[in-house]
Amino acid sequence: MTQPTRRLFGTDGIRGKANQAPMDAATALRLGQAAGQYFNRGTHRHRVVIGKDTRLSGYMLEPALTAGFIGAGMDVVIVGPMPTPAIALLTRSLRADLGVMVSASHNPFEDNGIKLFGPDGLKLSDAQEAEIEALMAGDLSASQVAPARLGRASRLEDAPGRYIEAAKQSFPRRLTLEGLRVVVDCAHGAAYRVAPTVLWELGAEVVSIGVAPDGFNINQGVGSTAPGQLAALVRERRADIGIALDGDADRLVLVDEAGTIIDGDQILALIAGSWQGEGRLRGGAVVATVMSNMGLERHLRGLGLGLLRTAVGDRYVGERMRDAGCNLGGEQSGHVIMADFATTGDGLIAALQVLSVLVQEGKPASEVCRRFTPLPQRLVNVRFAGASPLKDDVVQREIAAFEERLGERGRILIRASGTEPLIRVMAEAEDEALVTETVETLAATIRARIAA
Structure with missing residues (x-):
């Protein structure tokens, strides 16, 4: 049997210009109806969690998706602006059938996207996305339930608190961030509240930028794709380290005390070495994409570890990690997946892993975070x-x-x-x-x- 093809779904969900197909309300409605039909199986009460970043168009797409799911008989839990990894976490925590994140990640505000997570908190496979897309292209009348079976919508008010506690649990309890001055850039995006709160509650002196979203300024001159302002502020405030997240906070770029950029490859090398030393690294290898530097591969080889490469996309990294029994993988762009803590890339939790090494080694970030010399x-x-x-x-x-x-x-x-x-x-x-x-x-x- 031939698998249906995917035209709407790319490497990370559906993306496009806001208010133009496929990122318009009509397509979002059909996606809600089709995904609702696909996941509305069994006799239990079906539930979907919907989160978003801070783009203006999220206010258009979120209700359209909600209408589609409710019409398909699914209850909708709305959590508002939250990081992508938080939606994966809440999907599992709430025993939901599906999680939805409305975000175009590091793209400008004019764009938006929709990512889908299964009940296990993992991004849907190519085959699942293709089946949903095939349903969207057909007659969706079968997805419409009787009036008495319509779903209901509710808002989960304590969603940020749940994620904040989960993030803090990833940081060793014996350690504290007291004495560290940390600049965090939230890209005017989904982590603008939770990331500074986590760092402050763990004891750091926190300087925040990119925490005043207005619907238009997400990723605009800030965040992991534009760390220049962060680097300047780290030097100006004599901070120990700078943390730059992207619009949906699933990727991370760091800046050391001198303002030098630390990319995802260096972060992977640091965490791999730390976890191997503690006996926590599984699979004897790290998973990365074809974009990762050959210098990382040589460094890991020197540690007795392998580097398993995949196609670009953190979904493919996650799939290879599960197949190979690895608990660490990521991308040079800053997606870091730590299977012990999350099912998808989590910029904040990755930053906490780096900070734990910084605290334990007691050395400047410029020494701690540069584990290998990359090839040009x-x-x-x-x-x-x-x-x-x-x-x-x-x-x-x-x-x-x-x-x-x-x-x-x-x-x-x-x-x-x-x-x-x-x-x-x-x-x-x-x-x-x-x-x-x-x-x-x-x-x-x-x-x-x-x-x-």
């Missing part, structure tokens, strides 16, 4: 419209030529983004000049073929 790596994004230029013969020949030049000294990775109309051109090697030449030449070739 460069990434260029090329925007396109229409068919992917990667199938072009000229592009393929140019890629093959540079792969032959690099040989075993480096690698090339060229792929289409799963969330935006972009071709991502990445190269890394020991020779920085060769890396630059490779990326610039290939990007120029792709641009020329797009314009042809």
